[in-house]
Amino acid sequence: MTNNNPIGFFDSGIGGTSIWRAIYELLPNENTIYLADSKNAPYGQKSKEEIIALSYKNTEFLLKENCKIIVVACNTATTNAIQELRRKYSIPFIGIEPAIKPAATNSQTQKIGILATQGTLNSELFHQAQERFQSTKIIEQIGHGLVQLIEDGKINSQEMKKLLNSYLQPMIEENIDFLVLGCSHYPYLIPQIKKILPKHIKIIDSGEAVARQTKNVLMDIGFNDETQKSSQIFYSNRNPVVLNDILESKFQVVYKDF
Structure with missing residues (x-):
């Protein structure tokens, strides 16, 4: 057709x-x-x-x-x-929607991180996804400021590096093995994120x-x-x-x- x-x-x-x-x-x-x-x-x-x-x-x-x-x-x-x-x-x-299913299904540590906007993390659809995978601990982090920096063309700025470090280090300490990117802007940050995350942590977007x-x-x-x-x-x-x-x-x- x-x-x-x-x-x-x-x-x-x-x-x-x-x-x-x-x-x-x-x-x-x-x-x-x-x-x-x-x-x-x-x-x-x-x-x-x-x-x-x-x-x-x-x-x-x-x-x-x-x-x-x-x-x-x-x-x-x-x-x-x-x-x-x-x-x-x-x-x-x-x-x-944030790709929680593949992360939760394949996680060995039963701990995954999700970096997303406040609007996504507060939504009914996200809470429904959480409930489906209660055996997996989901460490949530609102990406305050990330979208605006991307929109301003500051993907590789020091400010971006500092924000990502502050958001990702607590997840690393929690022993996550998957990071779900819950905002369509965030794949443009993957090169920056990879510099911070240990190599065994897999990054998933939609x-x-x-x-x-x-x-x-x-x-x-x-x-x-x-x-x-x-x-x-x-x-x-x-x-x-x-x-x-x-x-x-x-x-x-x-x-x-x-």
Whole structure:
């Protein structure tokens, strides 16, 4: 089945491009439209009502662009708003949740760490996941300040290094053997995180699983015609330069106040 309409993505900024990359690598022939709502980042410090309202706004934008499926490329928006989105709209939504299951299932120490936003850790979906794995101790850490530093283009700054050290050292002392990244911004910190964590601690993010799920859903909706060159468009409502840098200037980035 052929369906040339684009896959839509939205996030509270540039972080969801880590999810976009995983899907683009698996499905390079698909047209995509990515929405970076950077002027409202981070979502993790907002109320559930605010997160739902922003998710509605982003969805309406992508629907006007005739998207055939929407990837909520933000853990906070997924855990707080995706049920409301699915109730209100008929378009399929792909969400992102912290990958607690593979970490808890494979942990030898029965202790895993999760680095996430306050909005994700406070959400009902996260608490439900916790309850499913009560035999595993989950050490939670809110990543205060991390998203804003990434949005400001300060991934390799001393300030970032200090914050990551303060968040990860207590987990190391607790003897975790898996670290779950519970925010789509955080995969961009993996090189920094690896410098801090002992080599035996495995890092898990949701990108590949989300890509596989997207492909599964498209089997029912239709894939882009492979004879047509695919189009990748990125919109930012704050600072397109940072988004352009993350994408290494390979794709079209447009400033748009939405």
